[in-house]
Amino acid sequence: MPVLPGAEPYRHDGGEVGVLLCHGFTGTPQSLRPWGEALAAAGLSVVLPRLPGHGTTWREMARTRWQDWYAELDKALADLRGRCAEVFVAGLSLGGCMALRLAQVHGDAVRGIVVVNPSIANDVPLLALAPVLKLFVASVPGVAGDIKKEGVAELGYSRTPVKAAATLPRLWSLVQGELDKITQPILVYHSRDDHVVKPTSVRILRERLNGGNLTVVELTNSFHVATLDNDADQIFAGSLEFIRTHASVPLQRD
Incomplete structure (x- = not known):
């Protein structure tokens, strides 16, 4: 299946500190490519995979589930761990x-x-009916492209495959059920105006991650796809500073 121009994965072999970037549901690496390039320019090793079923057609994506997407990321993480001191x-x-x-x-x-x-919670009540809905409806309108900045577009599907979406509640349940396992430092960027993901997910993280390892930064000038929006530079600079602070080995500039 041909990959849409711009949806290709991205990789940069840099220093001993690696970053694995994960794009969103029905999106592509395009939405995170500038972020990856900014981190690479600072000397990090960066891997940004294209998840199975993404960046081609929504009909192909309908043949995949969250386990397929996670497996691709797990493989990329193993690759980074094999050549970086920290990830x-x-x-x-x-x-x-x-x-x-x-x-x-x-x-x-x-x-x-x-x-x-x-996104770690079901914001769409209709999704609870997806296991039944998928028997009658193949797709629903897509969620890509929630960007405030004029002239910027996200490369993603205009339709959401119901079969793929029906697998999401299991992933959300797993992540919510094991939040206590997250002891690593975590930085969350949260858009005040987000038309795709409601504040529920960040609220859950605030309530459950109360061990002092969570930092939440509010973005005031971006919608959902903030990595392509007006606050993108803030995300790039802030995440780089976060990595510099918490890495135990120095970043290496190319």
């Missing part, structure tokens, strides 16, 4: 949820976490 994970939206899951599963192998408008 951080980061993600946007559902990619943030999967970054949290990686931290839960791999523990100390993940040095720290950065998430932007993470």
